[in-house]
Amino acid sequence: MNENRKSYSTRQKDLILNCLRENRQRHLTAEMIVDDLKDRGEPVGQTTVYRNLEKMVKDGMLLKFAAPGGMHACYQYLESPEDHLNHHHLVCVGCGQLIHLSCGHIDELTAHIQEEHGFHLDSFKTIFYGCCESCAAKGEARCT
Amino acid sequence: MNENRKSYSTRQKDLILNCLRENRQRHLTAEMIVDDLKDRGEPVGQTTVYRNLEKMVKDGMLLKFAAPGGMHACYQYLESPEDHLNHHHLVCVGCGQLIHLSCGHIDELTAHIQEEHGFHLDSFKTIFYGCCESCAAKGEARCT
């Protein structure tokens, strides 16, 4: 709420961010982060994890979206806050992998939809769901 | 589970379907349906609402997706079960309106992503979030 709030650097904040950065190619749930940190012997309370994730989302450091199957939140690290302006996000429903795609075709589509259909696409909120090549080859159940 | 299950027609099922049909241009949550039916003096238990919604989703009658902001499920009536094969879904984060879009450009994009990027887009799971023209004009807060 208060934009002028000071922000302290803490062990927990760094641990959470590290975990997200090391898994930047996948999306993580809050539970996965809690478990991962516990396994490393650096446990962080789940309340703290949730609070930090929410703050990072607000700061544009993370992408937050709903899991393809269930309804809980997934989080993923973004290289830079402006990241989402330059590319789009594909999520494989088979393996959970997140693919960053900078593709002129998508940008053209965004422009087309805005001009011809009067709809302003939000590339930050829009997630493209589908199936990556290897999951398709494996015939992943969730990909059918 | 059992595909050969008989299906009975009941008062509750019709009421739920009616509610969804009357709001086909918007997405509804389970709670909204429960409340709406209660307000009309035709209350239906929430368990029943959830069970019927899930069945209709499985039958391809409804589109189910996560709310843009929150984490609860939204449901929306589809004109015909094959509907989603022919077009894509845009959801306005301002007014909740769902727009069905049959657009060759999107189909081209789907083909392009599959051929050039090896990713099989799922047009049923993918929802395009953004802001419709009137919400953009009004400067809807959630659209910024």
Add this chain to the structure above:
DNA sequence: TTGCGTGCAAAGGTTTTGCATGGCA
């Protein structure tokens, strides 16, 4: 009569909040 449908109550899983304590600057 058969067996699917309903709804209350309770359980389940995820996320948020209250509050006292801890720790950064």
Add this chain to the structure above:
DNA sequence: TGCCATGCAAAACCTTTGCACGCAA
């Protein structure tokens, strides 16, 4: 020292499940 951050426990939320009864065919 002043405030923000943490974490336990509890609450809040949304959704699913168990079970007995209701009702369509």
